[in-house]
Amino acid sequence: xxxxxxxxxxxxxxxxxxxxxxxxxxxxxxxxxxxxxxxxxxxxxxxxxxxxxxxxxxxxxxxxxxxxxxxxxxxxxxxxxxxxxxxxxxxxxxxxxxxxxxxxxxxxxxxxxxxxxxxxxxxxxxxxxxxxxxxxxxxxxxxxxxxxxxxxxxxxxxxxxxxxxxxxxxxxxxxxxxxxxxxxxxxxxxxxxxxxxxxxxxxxxxxxxxxxxxxxxxxxxxxxxxxxxxxxxxxxxxxxxxxxxxxxxxxxxxxxxxxxxxxxxxxxxxxxxxxxxxxxxxxxxxxxxxxxxxxxxxxxxxxxxxxxxxxxxxxxxxxxxxxxxxxxxxxxxxxxxxxxxxxxxxxxxxxxxxxxxxxxxxxxxx
Ligand code: NAD
Numbered sequence: 001x002x003x004x005x006x007x008x009x010x011x012x013x014x015x016x017x018x019x020x021x022x023x024x025x026x027x028x029x030x031x032x033x034x035x036x037x038x039x040x041x042x043x044x045x046x047x048x049x050x051x052x053x054x055x056x057x058x059x060x061x062x063x064x065x066x067x068x069x070x071x072x073x074x075x076x077x078x079x080x081x082x083x084x085x086x087x088x089x090x091x092x093x094x095x096x097x098x099x100x101x102x103x104x105x106x107x108x109x110x111x112x113x114x115x116x117x118x119x120x121x122x123x124x125x126x127x128x129x130x131x132x133x134x135x136x137x138x139x140x141x142x143x144x145x146x147x148x149x150x151x152x153x154x155x156x157x158x159x160x161x162x163x164x165x166x167x168x169x170x171x172x173x174x175x176x177x178x179x180x181x182x183x184x185x186x187x188x189x190x191x192x193x194x195x196x197x198x199x200x201x202x203x204x205x206x207x208x209x210x211x212x213x214x215x216x217x218x219x220x221x222x223x224x225x226x227x228x229x230x231x232x233x234x235x236x237x238x239x240x241x242x243x244x245x246x247x248x249x250x251x252x253x254x255x256x257x258x259x260x261x262x263x264x265x266x267x268x269x270x271x272x273x274x275x276x277x278x279x280x281x282x283x284x285x286x287x288x289x290x291x292x293x294x295x296x297x298x299x300x301x302x303x304x305x306x307x308x309x310x311x312x313x314x315x316x317x318x319x320x321x322x323x324x325x326x327x328x329x330x331x332x333x334x335x336x337x338x339x340x341x342x343x344x345x346x347x348x349x350x351x352x353x354x355x356x357x358x359x360x361x362x363x364x365x366x
Pocket of ligand 1 (some may be wrong): 015023025027028030050051052053054056057075077078097098099100102103117121148149150178201202204205307364
């Protein structure tokens, strides 16, 4: 992949303009939304570095693929040499680290991939960044933002909320691998002074989410009249955040966050899984009036719970609100409606995922 960006610009008072972002996992759900949002600022340069696992989908970024300020590089975050070369080549001043194995069920089936990407990969990215910062000058406001999850805190007993001080107690291999990566990131600040910030966020939902996750999975199944599988009693509580709110929070942390700090990000939307599926069914009843499967809630079916399934997560997001002025704009009700509308209007994106066509074509592999 050749260097397409023009010469480095003088920094402007607006932090985002002219900045050079290195985004790992930008072909995934949150990373893809983040890049689409970021490119709206006009003057940013973005290198999207992604291995393109099953979860990476370049269709999501088709609207910007020819933008001269955007470059896609296929690669693994475990490849330290490649990372080092790219950071130097593009004179990066923002690393935003989304790349991860992210699906809890898969982490129970094959934990090894999670250790490799989430732990070893994060270590390689930190090392490459440390090496890069040791070589270049003039990057005083460089930032490395590590995107993590509230699952590192384990399961909450009501009442109470996860704060940035809550001790880690991960219960799935996914959560444990993310917890390990968080500790590595922290240690690179404490030991080497790397200017890192970490965000721990609750469950995201919204456009471009791979249809193995709860909401898109249920939407596809409901539209096809298939059973809607709900784990256990469906009373597992999660906090739900619309993905675009998460993307704005990440930018805010990059702009105003203090190096070495951790910020919890949440939507103030605690919902039991069953309640989420019921709300979804209601919205589908309304938005798809000619569906033969009314009421969609009749499709709900309880299935054996997953092992180690945490009962409740809930985020205290007061630190980011108080210190950085961020709060979510969408309620669960408005975000859910936008999400369902998006999936109904973007059937092409979904069908290409379901058929597997999203893999390969853009890389000339099919
Ligand atoms: P995702 O699974 O949709 O996307 C992950 C992306 O990373 C994919 O594009 C994949 O190809 C890429 N990737 C995987 N392994 C890689 C590797 N070794 N090298 C380079 N790229 C690789 O994930 P997501 O839902 O967008 O989550 C992004 C990040 O946010 C993750 O770190 C996750 O832990 C965190 N997070 C997610 C949620 C959520 O609700 N989805 C909530 C909180 C935090």
